[in-house]
Amino acid sequence: MKREHVVPLSRQAVAILRELHEVTGKGAYVFPGVRAGRPMSDNSITTALRTMGYSGDVQTWHGFRTIASTLLYEMGYSSDLVEAQLAHKQPDKVRAAYDRAQRLEDRRAMMQAYADRLDELKTKVTRPL
Numbered sequence: 001m002k003r004e005h006v007v008p009l010s011r012q013a014v015a016i017l018r019e020l021h022e023v024t025g026k027g028a029y030v031f032p033g034v035r036a037g038r039p040m041s042d043n044s045i046t047t048a049l050r051t052m053g054y055s056g057d058v059q060t061w062h063g064f065r066t067i068a069s070t071l072l073y074e075m076g077y078s079s080d081l082v083e084a085q086l087a088h089k090q091p092d093k094v095r096a097a098y099d100r101a102q103r104l105e106d107r108r109a110m111m112q113a114y115a116d117r118l119d120e121l122k123t124k125v126t127r128p129l
Contacts, residue, residue, distance in 0.1 A: 005087045008108035010115030
């Protein structure tokens, strides 16, 4: 996108990244590729999903953004916050030219609520009937 994108993270995401740091070390990428100095490729993520049994019509790597967007809208968050978190450009070109607000505090709270909701959903799925 050729522009900086700040991504507020939930406590859960930070904990996972700290665990990953044990594996990936001090490299430039959270998910390094097999070639030095490069991030993991889209194909690697697709292969990982297929290995876990997800066909392309069930889940794609980009589909995680769709899940987040849908759930955040269902939770009642505004399009300003959701679209900013997904790094989407504003459709209103005049507004986009002047509005540089990142809404980090609101986005941080939104992402914490999203992570908490995912934890709730995970509990419902893994709980015995």
